[in-house]
Amino acid sequence: MAISAYLAKNPFHTRMKKGIRYSLLALLLLFAGYLTWSSLGRVAPAPDHDLHLDTSFTVFQDSGKGNIVGISPYMTPADYASVDNFTSKLDGYLSQAKANGWLNPRTVVIFPEYIGSWLVIDGEKSSIYTAPTAQRALARYVSSNFFNYLRAWFTAPDSAIDKVKHAIFASKGQTMAGQYVDVFSGLAKKYHTSIVAGSILLPNPEYHKGHIDTWKGSLRNISCVFDTAGKLQPFLAVKAYPTADEQPFIEGGEAHAIPSFPLPAGRVSVLVCADSWYPAAYENLRRDGTRIVAVPSFTQEDEVMSAPWSGYSGFPAPVDVDKGDIGKLTLGEAWVKYTIGGRMKGEGRYGMIVPLRGHMWDMGSDGPIIAVAGDSVITGPHGRGASMACVWLQ
Numbered sequence: 001m002a003i004s005a006y007l008a009k010n011p012f013h014t015r016m017k018k019g020i021r022y023s024l025l026a027l028l029l030l031f032a033g034y035l036t037w038s039s040l041g042r043v044a045p046a047p048d049h050d051l052h053l054d055t056s057f058t059v060f061q062d063s064g065k066g067n068i069v070g071i072s073p074y075m076t077p078a079d080y081a082s083v084d085n086f087t088s089k090l091d092g093y094l095s096q097a098k099a100n101g102w103l104n105p106r107t108v109v110i111f112p113e114y115i116g117s118w119l120v121i122d123g124e125k126s127s128i129y130t131a132p133t134a135q136r137a138l139a140r141y142v143s144s145n146f147f148n149y150l151r152a153w154f155t156a157p158d159s160a161i162d163k164v165k166h167a168i169f170a171s172k173g174q175t176m177a178g179q180y181v182d183v184f185s186g187l188a189k190k191y192h193t194s195i196v197a198g199s200i201l202l203p204n205p206e207y208h209k210g211h212i213d214t215w216k217g218s219l220r221n222i223s224c225v226f227d228t229a230g231k232l233q234p235f236l237a238v239k240a241y242p243t244a245d246e247q248p249f250i251e252g253g254e255a256h257a258i259p260s261f262p263l264p265a266g267r268v269s270v271l272v273c274a275d276s277w278y279p280a281a282y283e284n285l286r287r288d289g290t291r292i293v294a295v296p297s298f299t300q301e302d303e304v305m306s307a308p309w310s311g312y313s314g315f316p317a318p319v320d321v322d323k324g325d326i327g328k329l330t331l332g333e334a335w336v337k338y339t340i341g342g343r344m345k346g347e348g349r350y351g352m353i354v355p356l357r358g359h360m361w362d363m364g365s366d367g368p369i370i371a372v373a374g375d376s377v378i379t380g381p382h383g384r385g386a387s388m389a390c391v392w393l394q
Helices: 003-009 011-039 083-099 117-121 134-144 146-154 163-170 173-191 273-277 279-288 331-338
Strands: 053-059 067-072 107-110 194-196 200-203 206-208 211-213 219-223 260-263 266-270 292-297 350-355 370-373 376-379 386-392
Touching: 053 376, 067 083, 067 350, 083 173, 083 386, 107 292, 117 134, 117 163, 117 173, 117 200, 134 146, 134 163, 146 163, 163 200, 163 219, 173 194, 173 200, 173 211, 194 266, 260 279, 266 279, 273 292, 331 376, 350 386, 370 386
Parallel strands: 053 386, 067 107, 107 194, 266 292, 292 350
Antiparallel strands: 067 386, 200 219, 206 211, 260 266, 350 370, 370 376
16 A cells, blocks of 8 residues: 555544644744734823923033033933834933023033933833833833844853843844934934934944944944934944943943044043943043043932942952042042043043933932033032033133
8 A cells, every 4th residue: 555545544644634734723823813912002102291300500601612511311111112202302302402502513412321222112012111110121022022032032142141131132233223323313413413322232233334233242332423414423432341230241342442533522432331430441532632531321229329339340440449438438429539530630631421310110320410621520410300411611
């Protein structure tokens, strides 16, 4: 008997074929059901037009040489629900800065660290924006973006200890890169001013012909600079010293490779948050003749600036750090002594530390804007909402 005839008459084989067909059908129905469920409820809340602006200050008078404007915005999950919401919120602060007479072609506007990272929740389910905690929000993100998340998880590098966080922020890498560039390019062009666009987490990012390309690989915390025409400047400022909390999913760059950018107000270097605590990060800016140092920052805990300083995080303290200051100074005092306020003293440079503020689920935030002008260090008012500052170059 032919094998095909035997199999056709065999009841077990017939049941097996039917079982496979039913299983495949069930899988297809489950898949279709998942796609339907994951696409539902993706309705962005209305933009929050309240800037929550409660502090601001100005240093010096306009001398025609340009200025630095720090914008420490108050961000919530709803501000990232759509690119339109995100743009509208940042545009509101720039509009206020313009009304203050702070914006001109020789202005450098500085936004905070991580300002672009939460674009990962753009276009997501509304339940993510109303989640009680960041952990719950990210769990909902994973469940509604499972296949993109799974792909990013499996392609995470061996160096990523926390593959969950890596995969979440890497899952929309190229989309986020495009949104980030488009938003800040448009704002720089609209207000005809230079912008240091805080920072964003992207997988293996590269500058390419006015855009950012992302690839499989390590997650980096990068900052980008845009000129008055909205053009993305070549080179990316990669955070060289990730903190202990960041190191499980973020890989640092090289301190000696931190670039400077020629802008109308002078050469600008970007030290992303913790980089400003390490002497090696200042070597390039001194060599390149940097005039302005921008420090986008984020401190993820409420009222922590008045707490005792616990020392350096993620890397050993530099040799010039007085170990006796640990536990003696507050964190706010340490920011003044061991970042741009102390490390550029007497060099005649300008700088500004601009922290991210807001209420991103249960994540805290703290820190005033700190400005440096030559030998002067100015710590802005300590409020709970957004803040803005302007330092006129002399």
